[in-house]
Amino acid sequence: MKYLLQGLLFGLAYVAPIGAQNLYVINTATSQSKLRTYQxxxxxxxxxxSLAISCFFGIGLLIDKCLLLKEIILLLGSVIVTYIGIGLIRSTSKVSDSKNGDDSLIKIIASCFAVTWLNPQAIIDGSLLLGGFKASLPSEMSKYFILGVCIASFVxxxxxxxxVSKFRSKFNKLIKWINVICGVILIFYGVKLGYSFIQLIK
Structure with missing residues (x-):
């Protein structure tokens, strides 16, 4: 139980800061139907x-050592995250409860994948943090720690x-600005990834 709680607290501290994933969930909750938000x-x-488990077992080390893989992730991440950000800025400012206003499920999956997996810095940082904890844990207890991290992500x-979905009616007048702010921050992430890609190939 001790290691499960440690993983839960670590996981909450890891996912709570506003990042690309949180921004995407917030934007969806303010602009699309509740069903799509929960999806x-x-x-x-x-x-x-899947990223936390991979980081826990050291995929960041693989990416750090494989230059081509790192370059591919940086380039794809830059393009896709920037595209998502531009899409948010250009999106409608009205809340829609109808399914007609929802993005397709394939687009949703691609976007969620992009904001999670196409950021090698997040993968490497996650590997250092989670990998560091793994190294400090008794081997038989590590499964409880990573389980706690997974529960934290779900919660x-x-x-x-x-x-956000419950109180989104209060966001009605602010939705466009929320979209713009989220979009600008995502574009910043995308440009940062692009800059890292350029620095890497010099």
Whole structure:
């Protein structure tokens, strides 16, 4: 139980800061139907947990050592995250409860994958943090720690989706600005990834 709680607290501290994943869930909760919002939350949880588990077992070390793989992720991440950000800025400012206003499920999955997996810095940082904890844990207890991290991801993103969706009527006049702010921050992430790619290939 001790290691499960450690993983839960670490996981909450890891996913709570506003980043690309949180921004995407918030934007979906303010601009699309509740069903789609909960789908986005669950898809984000899936990719976040898969990334956490991969980081826990050291995939960041592989990316850091394989220059070509790192370059590919940086380039794809830059293009896709920037594209998502531009899409948010250009999106409608009206809340829609109808399914007609929702993005396709394939687009949602691709976007959730992009904001989670196409950021090598997040992968490497996650590997250092989670890998560091793994090294400090008794080997038989590590499974409880990573389970706690996974539970934290599930609780956080679903709570965020429910909370923002529940009170989204209060965001009605602010939705366009929320979209713009989220979009600008995502574009910043994308440009930062692009800059890292350029620095890497010099």
């Amino acid at each position: 986005v939350a669950l898809i984000t949880v899936f990719f976040d947990i 956080w993103f679903n709570s965020l989706a429910i909370l």
